[in-house]
Amino acid sequence: MTNEIKTGRRSFIKRTWKWLGIAALAELTIFTFGMLRQGKKNDDKLNANLMDAGGVEDFPINSVTADRVNRYFLIRLEDGGFLALSIICSHLGCSVLWNKEKEQFLCPCHSSAFDKFGDVMNSPAPRALDYFPVIIESGKVLVDLSKKIQRRGFDKKQISYAI
Amino acid sequence: MNVNSDLGKHTRPIYNLILHLHPKKVKASTLRFKLSFGLGGMSALLVVVQIFTGLLLKFHYVPNPEGAYNSILAINENLLFGKLAHNIHYWSAILLLWITFLHMLRVFFTGAYRKPRQATWTFGVLLLILVVLSNFTGYLLPWDQLSYWAVTVSTSILDYVPLIGSTAREALLGGQDVAGGTLSNFFNLHTGIIPLLLLALMVHHFWQIRKAGGLIVSEEEKDSPLVDTQPNLVARELVVSLVLIAFILLLGVLFDAPLRERANPFFSPNPAKAPWYFMGLQELLIHFHPFFAVVVIPIILFAGIFYLPYFKLKDGVQGIWFISQKGRETGKISAIAGFIFTIIFILLSEALPDPESILPGNFSIITTGLIPFIFVVVSIYFFMKIIQRKFSINRSEYIQSLFIILIASYSVLSLVGISFRGEGMSLIWPWLL
Ligand code: HEM
Ligand code: HEM
Ligand code: FES
Numbered sequence: 001m002t003n004e005i006k007t008g009r010r011s012f013i014k015r016t017w018k019w020l021g022i023a024a025l026a027e028l029t030i031f032t033f034g035m036l037r038q039g040k041k042n043d044d045k046l047n048a049n050l051m052d053a054g055g056v057e058d059f060p061i062n063s064v065t066a067d068r069v070n071r072y073f074l075i076r077l078e079d080g081g082f083l084a085l086s087i088i089c090s091h092l093g094c095s096v097l098w099n100k101e102k103e104q105f106l107c108p109c110h111s112s113a114f115d116k117f118g119d120v121m122n123s124p125a126p127r128a129l130d131y132f133p134v135i136i137e138s139g140k141v142l143v144d145l146s147k148k149i150q151r152r153g154f155d156k157k158q159i160s161y162a163i
Numbered sequence: 164m165n166v167n168s169d170l171g172k173h174t175r176p177i178y179n180l181i182l183h184l185h186p187k188k189v190k191a192s193t194l195r196f197k198l199s200f201g202l203g204g205m206s207a208l209l210v211v212v213q214i215f216t217g218l219l220l221k222f223h224y225v226p227n228p229e230g231a232y233n234s235i236l237a238i239n240e241n242l243l244f245g246k247l248a249h250n251i252h253y254w255s256a257i258l259l260l261w262i263t264f265l266h267m268l269r270v271f272f273t274g275a276y277r278k279p280r281q282a283t284w285t286f287g288v289l290l291l292i293l294v295v296l297s298n299f300t301g302y303l304l305p306w307d308q309l310s311y312w313a314v315t316v317s318t319s320i321l322d323y324v325p326l327i328g329s330t331a332r333e334a335l336l337g338g339q340d341v342a343g344g345t346l347s348n349f350f351n352l353h354t355g356i357i358p359l360l361l362l363a364l365m366v367h368h369f370w371q372i373r374k375a376g377g378l379i380v381s382e383e384e385k386d387s388p389l390v391d392t393q394p395n396l397v398a399r400e401l402v403v404s405l406v407l408i409a410f411i412l413l414l415g416v417l418f419d420a421p422l423r424e425r426a427n428p429f430f431s432p433n434p435a436k437a438p439w440y441f442m443g444l445q446e447l448l449i450h451f452h453p454f455f456a457v458v459v460i461p462i463i464l465f466a467g468i469f470y471l472p473y474f475k476l477k478d479g480v481q482g483i484w485f486i487s488q489k490g491r492e493t494g495k496i497s498a499i500a501g502f503i504f505t506i507i508f509i510l511l512s513e514a515l516p517d518p519e520s521i522l523p524g525n526f527s528i529i530t531t532g533l534i535p536f537i538f539v540v541v542s543i544y545f546f547m548k549i550i551q552r553k554f555s556i557n558r559s560e561y562i563q564s565l566f567i568i569l570i571a572s573y574s575v576l577s578l579v580g581i582s583f584r585g586e587g588m589s590l591i592w593p594w595l596l
Binding site for chain 2: 066
């Protein structure tokens with residue numbers, strides 16, 4: 001009788017230890033991931049990373065300009081609109097290159113191709129190239145590098161115009 | 164009798180350390196080289212070699228994108244034995260992965276994962292994962308074109324995991340791209356967390372082996388006599404260690420670790436490949452919808468490997484290579500079938516038109532995911548049905564055949580990815596190489 005009570009209590013204590021151990025492990029995991037992650041982006045203004053790409057007139061109509069350091073292409077379309085595309089291929093992350101003759105972005109790694117709006121022309125890429133919002137302010141072209149936006153395909157709303 | 168009595172005073176501490184890891188006596192049958200091939204011991208030795216050379220390299224390595232590549236050049240050119248240490252660290256990393264993998268195969272094929280060694284197997288799988296992670300985190304450190312793009316491509320595979328994939332990737336990379344944060348994360352994992360975990364689990368592994376009463380012993384050899392560990396086991400270990408160390412030194416002297424140009428985030432090489440041990444996965448991604456290639460199939464495989472020792476088996480023969488004569492025959496047939504079937508699958512998937520072009524829209528998870536997956540599962544099922552009919556094999560022989568098919572498939576996928584994929588990842592025929 002007393003034996004049963006004892007083992008009952010013992011197994012309860014054992015179980016408690018086990019759950020405490022699991023909780024501690026979970027906390028440690030969350031703590032570790034928290035430390036590994038980049039600082040949180042909670043203040044948009046603080047983190048807005050507006051890249052001054054140059055004056056509107058610096059970019060001829062129908063041109064593609066590469067910014068190698070910040071890894072984007074600034075595209076000026078026929079109608080004068082601006083589009084900033086990430087150079088990172090949506091397949092496995094290689095850097096695409098602009099091919100002037102074909103008017104396409106070609107990925108050297110596994111031969112994906114994208115048109116100048118970033119839409120997929122050739123698989124294996126699963127979706128269009130990511131884009132950055134462009135803001136045009138008093139004749140200056142600003143690219144918001146803090147917001148890399150994923151998309152299925154091209155939409156007119158992604159183009160910015162100088163008013 | 165004191166086992167140390169015939170040793171000089173000065174060597175005693177070393178012997179005490181070695182003997183501390185061993186029982187005093189071991190069964191004579193477990194000393195046979197053809198039982199273990201010394202593979203577990205070799206893995207342990209290679210881990211020690213990695214830690215030794217790694218700690219030395221760490222004195223001169225600079226873990227940031229500006230300095231990393233130049234510090235490797237300096238290690239190679241300005242240090243007295245720098246190049247040798249670098250080469251040894253490189254070759255013995257590859258050797259460690261191979262030998263740990265072969266050790267796993269030997270444990271599997273001698274049935275040594277079964278009761279009472281289930282947990283030894285489970286922790287062994289964790290050790291293998293740590294060895295892979297060591298290799299992977301080390302791969303980035305030279306910061307050349309090869310390592311930069313291999314890490315970019317293989318961490319991008321994570322992006323295809325739904326819900327948690329891109330968050331996990333960002334945590335691992337310390338940002339959105341492979342950059343300074345990534346190098347710092349990988350360096351700390353590589354020279355801190357992973358080796359510590361590896362050492363702790365290794366010690367636990369050794370303790371588990373002792374607790375199970377040493378290595379596996381078959382029914383026939385149950386009465387094999389006990390012999391002293393020193394010198395019977397220790398001498399054998401010494402020979403294996405010296406041969407292995409001589410071999411690594413030879414590799415390090417004769418062959419340099421490859422080093423390409425400094426990493427350039429703007430220019431990707433053509434083609435860009437993951438490190439060789441992940442090429443099977445990258446090849447799988449060419450043939451399957453990402454959800455199947457990086458979620459469904461890996462989860463099924465890992466679940467199977469972890470659960471392996473807990474399958475209910477009444478017929479579990481232990482300590483005999485490939486279970487039985489029947490096991491040997493069906494094993495051979497399964498290996499050949501796995502090879503041929505995978506090659507046919509790759510050629511078929513290459514020859515058939517892209518389903519996306521016939522049926523555009525959001526059906527690719529069915530056309531390139533579910534349908535080929537069911538095709539593969541059904542083919543394996545019917546193949547195993549035929550084998551079972553013909554040889555009337557029991558459950559453990561069945562599991563063994565299945566395991567062999569999967570290993571053969573992964574080998575073919577890796578081989579094709581590593582050797583038969585050229586520019587733009589298109590298939591090149593072996594006779595055009
Ligand atoms: C760094 C990695 C590893 C080290 C250093 C290591 C070390 C060892 C050593 C020294 C032995 C005894 C001698 C021998 O069998 O050769 C052993 C046995 C064993 N290992 Fe490992 N091992 C590692 C990885 C693995 C892996 C990946 C698995 C399985 C998935 C595994 C499962 C086992 C089992 C079940 C035994 C007992 C075998 C028996 O009783 O016959 N180990 N290990
Ligand atoms: C299981 C253990 C280990 C494995 C499999 C491993 C693997 C690797 C690999 C594959 C590389 C890249 C080498 C190259 O491509 O040139 C590397 C580099 C490096 N490892 Fe390790 N390593 C291990 C343990 C350690 C430890 C314990 C340390 C230090 C505490 C360390 C320090 C380094 C350093 C500093 C480098 C950069 C220098 C170089 O590339 O040679 N490693 N490791
Ligand atoms: S990374 Fe661009 S095609 Fe694979």
